[in-house]
Amino acid sequence: xxxxxxxxxxxxxxxxxxxxxxxxxxxxxxxxxxxxxxxxxxxxxxxxxxxxxxxxxxxxxxxxxxxxxxxxxxxxxxxxxxxxxxxxxxxxxxxxxxxxxxxxxxxxxxxxxxxxxxxxxxxxxxxxxxxxxxxxxxxxxxxxxxxxxxxxxxxxxxxxxxxxxxxxxxxxxxxxxxxxxxxxxxxxxxxxxxxxxxxxxxxxxxxxxxxxxxxxxxxxxxxxxxxxxxxxxxxxxxxxxxxxxx
Amino acid sequence: xxxxxxxxxxxxxxxxxxxxxxxxxxxxxxxxxxxxxxxxxxxxxxxxxxxxxxxxxxxxxxxxxxxxxxxxxxxxxxxxxxxxxxxxxxxxxxxxxxxxxxxxxxxxxxxxxxxxxxxxxxxxxxxxxxxxxxxxxxxxxxxxxxxxxxxxxxxxxxxxxxxxxxxxxxxxxxxxxxxxxxxxxxxxxxxxxxxxxxxxxxxxxxxxxxxxxxxxxxxxxxxxxxxxxxxxxxxxxxxxxxxxxx
Numbered sequence: 001x002x003x004x005x006x007x008x009x010x011x012x013x014x015x016x017x018x019x020x021x022x023x024x025x026x027x028x029x030x031x032x033x034x035x036x037x038x039x040x041x042x043x044x045x046x047x048x049x050x051x052x053x054x055x056x057x058x059x060x061x062x063x064x065x066x067x068x069x070x071x072x073x074x075x076x077x078x079x080x081x082x083x084x085x086x087x088x089x090x091x092x093x094x095x096x097x098x099x100x101x102x103x104x105x106x107x108x109x110x111x112x113x114x115x116x117x118x119x120x121x122x123x124x125x126x127x128x129x130x131x132x133x134x135x136x137x138x139x140x141x142x143x144x145x146x147x148x149x150x151x152x153x154x155x156x157x158x159x160x161x162x163x164x165x166x167x168x169x170x171x172x173x174x175x176x177x178x179x180x181x182x183x184x185x186x187x188x189x190x191x192x193x194x195x196x197x198x199x200x201x202x203x204x205x206x207x208x209x210x211x212x213x214x215x216x217x218x219x220x221x222x223x224x225x226x227x228x229x230x231x232x233x234x235x236x237x238x239x240x241x242x243x244x245x246x
Numbered sequence: 247x248x249x250x251x252x253x254x255x256x257x258x259x260x261x262x263x264x265x266x267x268x269x270x271x272x273x274x275x276x277x278x279x280x281x282x283x284x285x286x287x288x289x290x291x292x293x294x295x296x297x298x299x300x301x302x303x304x305x306x307x308x309x310x311x312x313x314x315x316x317x318x319x320x321x322x323x324x325x326x327x328x329x330x331x332x333x334x335x336x337x338x339x340x341x342x343x344x345x346x347x348x349x350x351x352x353x354x355x356x357x358x359x360x361x362x363x364x365x366x367x368x369x370x371x372x373x374x375x376x377x378x379x380x381x382x383x384x385x386x387x388x389x390x391x392x393x394x395x396x397x398x399x400x401x402x403x404x405x406x407x408x409x410x411x412x413x414x415x416x417x418x419x420x421x422x423x424x425x426x427x428x429x430x431x432x433x434x435x436x437x438x439x440x441x442x443x444x445x446x447x448x449x450x451x452x453x454x455x456x457x458x459x460x461x462x463x464x465x466x467x468x469x470x471x472x473x474x475x476x477x478x479x480x481x482x483x484x485x486x487x488x489x490x491x492x
Contacts, residue, residue: 006397006398007253007254007398008253008254008256008257008398010254010256010257010396011254011256011396011397011398148426150256150257151252151257151425151426151427152252152253152254152257152425152426152427152430153426154426154429154430157430179397179398179449180394180397180398180399180400180448180449180450181397181398183400183447183448184398184400184403184430184434187433187434187437187438188430188433188434190437191433191436191437192433201429202426202429203425203426204426
């Protein structure tokens with residue numbers, strides 16, 4: 001079985017990942033926030049590229065019906081209801097709601113992955129749920145690291161490597177064919193085991209601390225806080241209908 | 247001082263590396279072959295993107311005056327004088343000659359880097375010469391990993407990490423500011439210390455073996471075989487005029 005890690009979003013060629021399970025990782029913070037939103041009972045979440053697109057979609061859906069969320073340079077967007085701090089996506093604020101989200105890297109990567117295979121949203125906070133889902137479906141995964149402004153982000157690569165290592169353990173009889181990115185991510189996952197120690201070493205982590213949002217790092221480091229797997233269906237992210245497929 | 251590693255060529259933004267020393271690495275095999283060509287006394291080498299461009303430039307310069315070199319899918323190009331096996335670039339064949347070279351990844355990366363800062367050609371075969379040149383000029387280096395079809399290539403990242411580690415040792419009093427790619431490359435350099443052991447694990451290494459050119463891997467693993475630093479000047483690669491600058 002194939003197991004690939006794309007260390008930067010520019011490596012994605014949609015035609016080459018058709019039929020694969022694509023796990024999008026932007027653990028600081030977009031995919032962690034999306035996991036929180038869906039775990040907190042949000043009905044659906046639309047990831048969009050630009051602020052204009054977010055506002056336009058909110059108008060189409062009815063501005064009072066949606067929550068606008070997202071960030072630019074780590075900070076909340078003016079006029080939006082929520083930023084990109086995962087702790088803000090509480091059941092009180094987002095339960096039953098439709099969310100339209102635009103972030104610098106994560107939503108771009110989600111939309112880039114959309115024309116490929118089945119797209120899953122991964123983070124440390126739903127680590128085991130993603131691994132279990134990949135093991136259950138015997139998928140040939142592609143871990144897509146969203147990175148930062150199209151550049152490599154270490155935290156996403158380490159999360160990918162740790163998920164890959166867990167999947168290898170979960171399916172001990174599988175014969176894996178890995179790309180260079182997967183070999184590297186497995187090595188990085190051993191080197192940087194603890195996300196709480198890793199985050200302050202990364203450019204994304206430092207930018208979040210500089211924006212005064214350092215508490216978000218501790219939040220994003222909570223392994224297995226949730227047991228949900230958000231998936232992209234059409235243009236929307238919803239919870240994986242695990243039962244229906246098993 | 248800044249020290250950056252770009253793990254994939256798509257991360258290069260020429261405007262962001264202006265004034266920096268850009269070390270292009272495509273150790274399997276383009277940059278190793280270029281080091282051999284210049285060490286063997288080739289007068290100059292033009293890296294070009296396409297076969298058509300190579301043939302056109304050879305006509306302009308005079309077909310009898312130049313050697314055409316390069317590969318597609320690891321194999322020599324029909325009608326060309328040399329492939330991309332570094333051992334072919336002997337003093338007997340290339341001494342005093344002008345070479346026009348087109349390879350799948352390396353020459354693309356060289357041309358992408360050209361509008362940025364000063365471009366150096368690096369490989370394991372001229373490892374210490376590159377590190378010495380960076381230390382001597384107190385340059386803020388950007389290591390550009392050419393990779394493979396725009397995807398990550400592990401061997402280039404490991405070479406970048408080892409060069410970065412050697413530079414850190416050579417300038418122990420410098421305060422370095424590193425991007426995530428540099429932090430990852432340093433970790434990978436420790437994990438995969440020996441290029442001869444590493445190469446068979448990589449996609450590029452496997453492709454070269456499958457093409458029947460396995461001897462090239464042993465050649466490219468020869469650390470410090472040469473003491474030259476090829477640099478890009480305009481459209482041509484020549485030997486760095488070390489004396490004139492010191």
